[in-house]
Amino acid sequence: MIGKPVLLAELHGLFQWLHEKLQATGLSQTWVDIITYATLGVIIFGVLSLIALYLIWWERKISAHVQQRFGPMRHGWHGWYQTVMDALKLLQKEDIRIVTRDKVVFFWAPVICFVAAFLAYVVMPFGDRLIVADLNIGILYIMAVTTFTIISLLMAGWGSNNKYALLGGMRSAAQVVSYEVPMVASILTIIIFVGSLSMMDIVKAQSGLIFNWYVFRIPFGPIAFLTYIVAATAECNRTPFDIPEAEQELVSGYNVEYSGMKFAMFFLAEFVNMFTVSAIAVTLFFGGWNGWDFIPSWIWFLGKTLIIVLLLMLFRWTYPRLRVDQLMEFAWKFLVPVTFANLIVAGIFKYFGWYW
Amino acid sequence: MMAELRTEEFIVNMGPHHPATHGVCRLMLTMNGEKIVKIEPVIGYLHRAIEKICENRTYAQCIPILDRFEYVTSMSCNYVFSLAAERLAEIEVPERAEYLRVIMLELNRIASHLLFYGVTAMDIGAYTPFLYGLRERELIIDLFEMTCGQRLTYNYIRVGGVSKDIPKQFVPQCRKAIKIIGEKLTDYTGLLNENPIWLERTKGIAVLPADLAIAYGVSGPVLRASGVQYDIRRNDPYCIYDRFDFEIPVRPNGDCFDRYMLRIDEIRQSIRILSQALDGLPEGEIRHKKVKDATFKPPAGEAYARIENSRGEMGIYLVSDGSKKPLRVKTRGGSYNQLQVLPQYGTDMLIADLVANFATLDVIMPEVDR
């Protein structure tokens, strides 16, 4: 059941006006719905693309200041539109068509990656009543949709007609699949207490004091958050799990044969993924858009997400890389037992009612 | 009934172009699945015929040519050649010049090890220590620039002494620099030393047994990290190193982590030597009076001089026929032996380990190819 879409309160009136106008023109309900949802989709897509561009700039500045240098400084104040110029540059680069039999696979891999990254935002609670569709299977839907990236990695590796790209693609896919298990188990730990999969319900269950946030509910909260964040870093293929992107490991990753806009799609998809996992972390562990009333709720959401994104970026610029077999060993031999033990503990707590 | 899986070995070329600053070295890796079966280094991409060029240059002109023999520790290259020429001509170098030489050599050793720290960390995936290492190296390079005018190829240590006296602000700035480096070392080691990911990547990886190291003539920090106590500053003293109180760090295991830690320990010991040298710096001449750049002519004969460089034993075998130009300048660099020993113990591991291994060997290609 798709709930009614709600928007920014200021635009809500405008949206209602659009909705009523369309209905008044006598179009069938289907068409009215299609037009309204399409508009919403375009708006969300636009906002997210801007966020992705901004995140790239944020990453470059953070990495630069951690290394005591400046980063982009020339395009705009401290380089704020550097990413736009980079995107323009990538647009006019030659789109190299490699010799391969599977042209369809090669072509569609970046598209699928890009689209899959955006699909998760249908159920993302940006703020109070700001959600596109409050599905009652919200978090399950997100888990299902983020798994599409695995297909695109395999397609990229296969379609590149390059044995090293294939190796890289398979390694990436194995990594993402392995780290799905601890990620889902950490999420499940929280869902036990919420009682519902809907994103809005999860956020509402943490309303009130700051200590209602799930991350503070000892002992399973912090552990679930830590395991979730580690699994999320691996999902996004970021250091210390960035074997697919490492330049020093000469058997390079799945995107080695892509150039120009196709490469840009992989790149942007990575940053959108990063925002997605941070948004899920904020929703589950840090109270979503809850906060004091004098700041609008979506600013709370955005601020908290950016802090988690900052944490992910600091991980990248602080830690060395794990070797591929150590990575898999870490997932299966350490993270999975810990998350499942945590899950059992949380279950026990819920059964005996030892929580507030 | 078990069917035998047929596996093929394939060759991966780690080409001359590298993302790290090891230089142009080509490694042909024969791989069986993920493991490396054979390594074949192909060298010669940086061969500049330095030894042949030196046969047609006067002794003073050889010094800037030999600067490029190993440009990361250019002072050592200058020094080892001057030592060989001084041994040949039996010249005594004034006290102040010897102290200045020790100061420059040890500063250069610290700079080289800081570069090693940065590059190794970058190879293993941590990008930030590269910038931290280079930030401290800038302090040292600024000192060099203040004294001799260049940041990388110094042309400073000459036959008979040094070319220029240090300016007034050198000693206080040097003291400040080594104090800052000592403090920042705790920062760097905190970032990496106990980091579980770093330990996973370097502990127990690529162990070089001591007998293999000795058999291949490996020297320097790689040898000492395998447990062999051998440092030319103690075993075959040169310059005035016997006046300073410092330790030679040795580590038992010979894995990547020990090679990395040993160089950090060596930085600390170099700081010790430097403070003693700065305290004891005497006044006096900076160059032997009789030695002039344009007219230096050692007697006919041959001499071998070797020093403890950051990468091992650096040696020059000098043959003179009594004229203004050397007859033969044979150079010996530590990286050559370390590259030779790499295929002997660097097999049967993953490529990621090979990258870590190669990084901790600290091979610099100009020394290999000359």
Add this chain to the structure above:
Amino acid sequence: MNPLKGIRELVRGLQITGKHLGRHAITIQYPEQRWTMPERSRGIVVLLSDKETGELNCTACMLCEKACPTAAIRIDAPRDEKKKRHLKQFIVDHGLCCFCGLCEEACNFSAIKMATKYEFSSESKEDLVWDIKKLQELGRDVPYVDTRKKKKEAAKAAAAKAAPPKPEKAEQEKPNFPPKPESPSQAAEDNGRTTGAEKEQQSLQLGDERRQDDKEGQS
């Protein structure tokens, strides 16, 4: 390894990088900001002129050409009837120069110096070959210590101290280097530098001059 210790060390790593976020950057925005180079910094080679008369200090003693390890300096200074050299052309090829500073050290007349300027990149190899006019012009605003005056005063003081050994002292002051055939000049010949036709002609001419000179020296 103990997981708690591992987490503590990981957090320590984050603290170290995190505290750098609050520090100011140590890099500068080139080309709007530039470091001032130390005075001994070895940049381009320039020819110095006398501070009062504005004429070149160079006496064409050819010491710098002999000292250069890469044969980057080419001097055209023919001898006149009294066997004294007069400087006609002075070329420094900055593509060959290795910036070692040996020319500066060899000069006794404060005629050649390595200035601190380092921004001289050009778009072709020929543009890096600079002749006497350009070298003199670049050297006009380079501050230097005139060692000739010091030497003159030192010579005067020494002469005033001890009158009899005067002629000997004077001879000692003059640098006395026999012009032997030096292979850097030959190397310059054999290099076969591909400059413009005119410059090639020039270099060949200089080579001829030098070869004649060497023959004279030998005989």
